[in-house]
Amino acid sequence: MTDKQDFVDIRHAQKSYGNLEVLKDISLKVKRGQIVAIIGPSGSGKSTLLRAINDLDPLTKGEIWLDGVQVNKKLPHRQYEKHINEMRQQIGMVFQHFNLFPHMTARDNVAMAPKMLKGLSKEEADKLAEEQLDKVGMLERIDYYPSQLSGGQKQRVAIARALAMHPKLMLFDEATSALDPELVDEVNQVMKKLAEEDMTMIIVTHEMDFAASVCDRVLFMDQGVVVEEGPPEVLFKNPTKARTREFLGKHLGANK
Amino acid sequence: MDIDLMLKVYPFFLEAAGLTILLSILTAILGLFCGILGVAARLSRFAFIRFLGAAYVSVFRGTPALIQLFILYFGGPQIGIQLDAFEAGVIGLGINAGAYMTETIRGAIISIDKGQREAARTLGLSSWQAMYKIILPQAARLMVRPLGVNLNMLIKATALVAAISVIELTYTAQRYIGSTYKPFEMFLLAGVLYMIIIYVVGRGVAWLDRKVQIT
Numbered sequence: 001m002t003d004k005q006d007f008v009d010i011r012h013a014q015k016s017y018g019n020l021e022v023l024k025d026i027s028l029k030v031k032r033g034q035i036v037a038i039i040g041p042s043g044s045g046k047s048t049l050l051r052a053i054n055d056l057d058p059l060t061k062g063e064i065w066l067d068g069v070q071v072n073k074k075l076p077h078r079q080y081e082k083h084i085n086e087m088r089q090q091i092g093m094v095f096q097h098f099n100l101f102p103h104m105t106a107r108d109n110v111a112m113a114p115k116m117l118k119g120l121s122k123e124e125a126d127k128l129a130e131e132q133l134d135k136v137g138m139l140e141r142i143d144y145y146p147s148q149l150s151g152g153q154k155q156r157v158a159i160a161r162a163l164a165m166h167p168k169l170m171l172f173d174e175a176t177s178a179l180d181p182e183l184v185d186e187v188n189q190v191m192k193k194l195a196e197e198d199m200t201m202i203i204v205t206h207e208m209d210f211a212a213s214v215c216d217r218v219l220f221m222d223q224g225v226v227v228e229e230g231p232p233e234v235l236f237k238n239p240t241k242a243r244t245r246e247f248l249g250k251h252l253g254a255n256k
Numbered sequence: 257m258d259i260d261l262m263l264k265v266y267p268f269f270l271e272a273a274g275l276t277i278l279l280s281i282l283t284a285i286l287g288l289f290c291g292i293l294g295v296a297a298r299l300s301r302f303a304f305i306r307f308l309g310a311a312y313v314s315v316f317r318g319t320p321a322l323i324q325l326f327i328l329y330f331g332g333p334q335i336g337i338q339l340d341a342f343e344a345g346v347i348g349l350g351i352n353a354g355a356y357m358t359e360t361i362r363g364a365i366i367s368i369d370k371g372q373r374e375a376a377r378t379l380g381l382s383s384w385q386a387m388y389k390i391i392l393p394q395a396a397r398l399m400v401r402p403l404g405v406n407l408n409m410l411i412k413a414t415a416l417v418a419a420i421s422v423i424e425l426t427y428t429a430q431r432y433i434g435s436t437y438k439p440f441e442m443f444l445l446a447g448v449l450y451m452i453i454i455y456v457v458g459r460g461v462a463w464l465d466r467k468v469q470i471t
Contacts, residue, residue, distance in 0.1 A: 056377070056378065081382060081383070085382055088378055089379070095374070099374060100375075101375070101376075102394065103394055112389065113380060113381065117379070
């Protein structure tokens with residue numbers, strides 16, 4: 001059994017593609033309600049780590065635990081599929097490129113999975129979609145197709161879609177990286193709101209200011225290892241490792 | 257050019273065109289069925305089944321359809337497959353068309369952004385649910401035109417079954433040449449009828465394509 005405190009528990013995560021090791025023995029524990037940001041240069045393995053949590057990019061070695069259940073259990077194919085589909089319902093994920101379903105309205109994007117997987121009636125699922133879209137400020141666009149929405153609006157619908165499954169954990173994979181600068185804030189506001197509701201979140205981001213303002217903990221990753229981690233006020237203000245300082249120097253400089 | 261002769265024989269050609277259309281419809285249905293099976297095999301998670309799918313496609317696209325028909329119709333009886341010419345025509349062309357349709361359908365499916373599948377799987381949809389609820393509805397829109405091209409090729413390929421003596425349009429033209437010695441007129445008449453069929457089908461495909469694009 002895992003310690004109740006360790007809501008998310010990543011143990012010795014390793015991943016390689018042939019000879020290329022992208023994750024080298026990473027362990028990470030996240031408590032319920034905590035918000036962790038992962039920062040680092042591209043190719044550092046941060047997205048791979050995030051995508052390993054719901055087994056979208058399976059680990060080569062290591063274990064992922066969520067709320068006392070191992071996500072990446074070794075099971076025969078059919079049983080594993082059933083298990084992982086149940087686990088994934090509890091883990092919301094938001095992608096850099098939104099990945100909304102273009103053939104469905106905002107409403108159907110949100111209502112589809114609850115209707116299909118949780119047996120909600122059409123009325124119940126529609127009501128749920130309205131609630132979730134209202135929460136992200138997209139109620140007035142409920143019958144729009146993704147192609148009729150701006151990037152920021154798309155991402156807010158994508159967040160609503162993930163929230164409609166009532167996940168225990170939310171993963172954000174560079175949720176604002178593909179947005180025009182003026183659209184970043186509306187998505188950040190939604191994420192802040194989630195933070196205030198004590199949603200457990202793991203966020204891969206390039207936005208240091210946002211990470212500093214909402215996160216309990218920041219991990220700096222480089223070349224498949226966690227170089228340094230700590231509370232944002234420590235990691236951003238007084239990093240101990242030279243590599244962290246170098247990275248922050250470049251990024252904080254570029255942001256100003 | 258002997259217009260009078262053409263006017264005199266064209267009702268018989270129309271009847272033959274009817275058989276060409278029937279042949280095309282049956283071949284298209286069998287082809288689509290084989291194409292769906294082929295795609296399922298090509299996308300299977302079992303390597304051996306994927307291999308079978310790939311082998312099906314390369315064998316039937318890699319050899320002349322005429323040879324395939326000859327093997328089935330003339331060679332079949334040797335290995336215990338007795339088919340009349342029409343059956344052999346439909347089955348031979350259908351399996352051949354299926355190989356092309358396999359690649360058409362597969363092309364549409366794999367051109368859907370992989371983020372779509374990831375988003376669906378992340379919500380907890382099974383592989384099959386993601387396929388029919390998310391991938392196929394989008395891929396279907398992309399398939400209409402290329403499947404229309406397959407259909408166009410297939411209709412023209414029905415002329416091959418003249419070689420195994422199915423009395424369709426091309427064979428009918430050949431028969432009338434035997435009695436009239438007017439190959440120009442007879443083949444021209446057959447060609448015009450093929451063109452009319454192809455044109456109508458083409459318009460139908462274009463209409464369907466417009467229809468499915470509206471969302």
